[in-house]
Amino acid sequence: METVLAPLVGILVAASVYLMLARNLIRFLFGLVLLSNAANLTIFIAGGLTPAMPPLVPEGLARPAEVVANALPQALVLTAIVIGFGLLAFALVLVYRGYRVLGTLDSDAMRFAEPDEIAPDTSRSEGRVP
Template identity: 50%
Template sequence: MESGVVILIGLFFTVAVYLMLSKQLVRILLGIAILGNAVNMLIFTNGRLTREVPPLIPENLYTPATATANPLPQALVLTAIVISFSFFAFLLVLAFRAYQELGTDEVNSMRIAEPEHDQNPPQGY
């Protein structure tokens, strides 16, 4: 059941990493968004996959009638989705502000914190 999704996850990771290795901030961000999805699906798959039966208990019963999808990874992923969305939103705004103030969207040109022509410390005593 899992193998197809697992290979898709690998593809997600590949694309995410490839995008994050760009020097353009916006591509890095796209990569981050995809990375988040990849990680979420990875956790989801780790709980093993079951087709179509949501972990709900019917109204007249106290335990699920049949085997359901594993609820725990769903809960974990729910947490992770919200967190990765939060980080994505923050980084997006950060990128926008950085572009606004630094005038560039290329990470290699962001050299204020670590200036290119950094001098050696003073000699002498």
């Protein structure tokens, strides 16, 4: 199973890097989604994939009756998925708001916080699109 999933992580990371190198912020966001999924898969694989029973303790026993799967990586991945989902939702809304207010999705054109000119007479409050 690892031999299938490990290259998959590699492919996901490669695709996400390709997407994140784009100037278009929507592509960047898609890259981010892939990257966070790749990270989640990494935890999952690194935790060790074994065909085992779910970690349930039968009634009346103090410990599981047979060898069970390690539940911790799954718990970690679950937490990471939830947090990642929240962050990505925020990022998506932010980019959308940025598109509405700044009028562009091209990261090269976003020069409002850092105007091109270094000349001291630039007025900070009025950014411009080159």
